[in-house]
Amino acid sequence: MALIVEAVDLKKTYMLGKIPVEALRGVNLKIESGDFLAILGPSGSGKSTMLNLIGALDKPTAGTLLIDGVDVSTLNDNQLSDLRRRVGFVFQFFNLIPRLTARDNVELSLSIADIGKAERKKRAEELLETVGLKDRIKHKPAELSGGQQQRVAIARALANNPRFLLLDEPTGNIDSKTAREIMRLVKRLNTEKGVTIIMVTHDQQLAKEAKRTVQMFDGVITSDVVN
Amino acid sequence: MRTRDVLGYSFSAIKLRKLRAGLTTLGVVIGIAAIVALLSITQGLQDTITMQLETGLATDTLIVSPGAGAFGGGQDGGGFGGGALGGADSGFRLLINDTQTINGLSTDILTSTALIQRSGYINSTENERVTTIVGVDFSEYKNIYSTTFISESGEIPDTPDNNMIIIGKRVNERQNGTVLFTAGEDVQILWTNATARPPQNESYTAHVAAVLQEVGGFAFGGPSDNNIYIPITTAQEFFNTSECETIIVKLANSDQATIDAVSKLITNEFAGEVSTISSTAVLNLLGSVFSIIELFLVGIAAISLLVAGIGIMNIMIVSLIERTREIGILKALGMKSRTVLGIFLGESVIIGVIGAVIGIALGWVLANIVATVLSSGAISIGTGGGAGPGGDLLSITPVLTPMVFLGAFGFGVGVSVIFGLYPAWRASKLKPVEALRYE
Numbered sequence A: 001m002a003l004i005v006e007a008v009d010l011k012k013t014y015m016l017g018k019i020p021v022e023a024l025r026g027v028n029l030k031i032e033s034g035d036f037l038a039i040l041g042p043s044g045s046g047k048s049t050m051l052n053l054i055g056a057l058d059k060p061t062a063g064t065l066l067i068d069g070v071d072v073s074t075l076n077d078n079q080l081s082d083l084r085r086r087v088g089f090v091f092q093f094f095n096l097i098p099r100l101t102a103r104d105n106v107e108l109s110l111s112i113a114d115i116g117k118a119e120r121k122k123r124a125e126e127l128l129e130t131v132g133l134k135d136r137i138k139h140k141p142a143e144l145s146g147g148q149q150q151r152v153a154i155a156r157a158l159a160n161n162p163r164f165l166l167l168d169e170p171t172g173n174i175d176s177k178t179a180r181e182i183m184r185l186v187k188r189l190n191t192e193k194g195v196t197i198i199m200v201t202h203d204q205q206l207a208k209e210a211k212r213t214v215q216m217f218d219g220v221i222t223s224d225v226v227n
Numbered sequence B: 001m002r003t004r005d006v007l008g009y010s011f012s013a014i015k016l017r018k019l020r021a022g023l024t025t026l027g028v029v030i031g032i033a034a035i036v037a038l039l040s041i042t043q044g045l046q047d048t049i050t051m052q053l054e055t056g057l058a059t060d061t062l063i064v065s066p067g068a069g070a071f072g073g074g075q076d077g078g079g080f081g082g083g084a085l086g087g088a089d090s091g092f093r094l095l096i097n098d099t100q101t102i103n104g105l106s107t108d109i110l111t112s113t114a115l116i117q118r119s120g121y122i123n124s125t126e127n128e129r130v131t132t133i134v135g136v137d138f139s140e141y142k143n144i145y146s147t148t149f150i151s152e153s154g155e156i157p158d159t160p161d162n163n164m165i166i167i168g169k170r171v172n173e174r175q176n177g178t179v180l181f182t183a184g185e186d187v188q189i190l191w192t193n194a195t196a197r198p199p200q201n202e203s204y205t206a207h208v209a210a211v212l213q214e215v216g217g218f219a220f221g222g223p224s225d226n227n228i229y230i231p232i233t234t235a236q237e238f239f240n241t242s243e244c245e246t247i248i249v250k251l252a253n254s255d256q257a258t259i260d261a262v263s264k265l266i267t268n269e270f271a272g273e274v275s276t277i278s279s280t281a282v283l284n285l286l287g288s289v290f291s292i293i294e295l296f297l298v299g300i301a302a303i304s305l306l307v308a309g310i311g312i313m314n315i316m317i318v319s320l321i322e323r324t325r326e327i328g329i330l331k332a333l334g335m336k337s338r339t340v341l342g343i344f345l346g347e348s349v350i351i352g353v354i355g356a357v358i359g360i361a362l363g364w365v366l367a368n369i370v371a372t373v374l375s376s377g378a379i380s381i382g383t384g385g386g387a388g389p390g391g392d393l394l395s396i397t398p399v400l401t402p403m404v405f406l407g408a409f410g411f412g413v414g415v416s417v418i419f420g421l422y423p424a425w426r427a428s429k430l431k432p433v434e435a436l437r438y439e
């Protein structure tokens, strides 16, 4: 299996004014293609920071992070955006563009990748069908439930056939029944479509669905077990 | 991201805040409309005045009058002022005979003719008009001003009898069209000799040989609708003078080099006691006066556009702050910084383009309204000077030159780019993680 993420002694320090906050204090992690990882840990343990680094939204302070064999700290602004296009990010608060319809939100991701209008429309509709929102394509986020919005966000994250899907507490803002549905969808993407999944969650139950569970505490990985 | 998609995204953001964007656009509209209206009216006014001047002017003539540099010489086309306004009168007078001296100065000089001018009256049994009596050699004058010194009725004789006169159109007709004198009629010419003690009223009976066609425009050495013309020999005798007010020189060429060379020759010949004006110089001067006026007007309008630009910057910064999170999302989706810049710049440019287009249209409408109001007689400017009967109405046709059109458009768009650049740059520099954390 191809190694798509490799973190070696990864560190991230934020400056809160003059006070340094060590969010990651030396993380070592390897993720292979097709993996399904659940990252667990208390609030403030550095889970989001880890995910942001893997998603190329931020740069590490020290250590090395290889994505597809490329050291992210060597990439410039343009190359980082290219990398982000190959990563699907799903956030706790959905982060859809409110003025755009479900389809336009998915299309946005495709138009950023220079895909033409006709192709975009077709793909967006297929993706929304995959996540079970075929009949909601013209709805704006405000007209959708939390679970439906998160499905749109997943469809958007999948738009450019990413190398892996990063989900930061995707079920944190939806009821447990819908959360299980989302979980089923994510799992299906992993098993049926072979999408690599890295998911941060609070929920021990949901974490059990993953192939592998990584436990974080205070900026380091404290356990890494295959379920 | 494709340019079309970038603009489409910009547009969707503008549409969301129609009122705000509309008000900002209004700022641009007002600035551009002001520029277009002011410039097209000024251009129209300049064209009107230039046209009126050109009808009365012949470009191959020089007008020589006493006084050093009274109105800018031909050689420099310069400004007003100089001898006539400053200092005392040197006592220099041009003589009718000086035409012979001038004729011998250069082969570029085809001919020259002297003009004696006095104000006086022309009377028939029923009518009396105040006018300027001009003594001139009819055949020479006809030769120089062949397109304007033309009779409408009667005939301009080459070798006139002493008592023959030619009447300008305006002297002959009231504004309402009433004809006062007719060719073939006998009239009285009156003049008060103010240098005699006591001042003497002089008069003689003249015969109307011709009435001139309407010249229109400003008389400037050339034939005027407000003058009457008598043979120079008669004028010499009647006004008892051998001096003249003006000598008109006809040149072989109307190019600037000839004008400059001949001007210099004449000025030197009379030891700087005369000044020469070419019609080209007058037109140039007019042109430069209008350039200054235009610059001034554009300057004022540009200030309003500057304010509009600050308005654009203001809403773009507000928009930037409101949409920080959105920018974070776009970047997380892999949008390049320069595309983010393009989206924000696109928004201000769309405002600029719409503002400029509406502004040009509105400015043009405004210019036409103002021109119509002016032409309908709210304001009237007399042409041809005080001696003549009533004034002409000033009719302006606004002119929108391609320069003004493109300039206004470019200016509007330019302002939107310049003032949109900073907010767009700030948007593009946002870090994705920080932008996403923004509440």
Ligand SMILES: Nc1ncnc2c1ncn2[C@@H]1O[C@H](COP(=O)(O)OP(=O)(O)O)[C@@H](O)[C@H]1O
Residues within 6 Å of the ligand: A014, A015, A016, A021, A022, A023, A041, A042, A043, A044, A045, A046, A047, A048, A049, A050, B434, B437
């Ligand atoms: N942009 C930031 N600036 C300053 N401190 C930050 C920033 N992001 C995260 N932190 C801090 O880093 C630590 C780890 O945060 P985070 O990775 O978000 O934790 P988790 O997602 O596990 O709750 C926390 O103490 C948090 O306050």
Ligand SMILES: [Mg+2]
Residues within 6 Å of the ligand: A047, A048, A049, A168
């Ligand atoms: Mg977190």
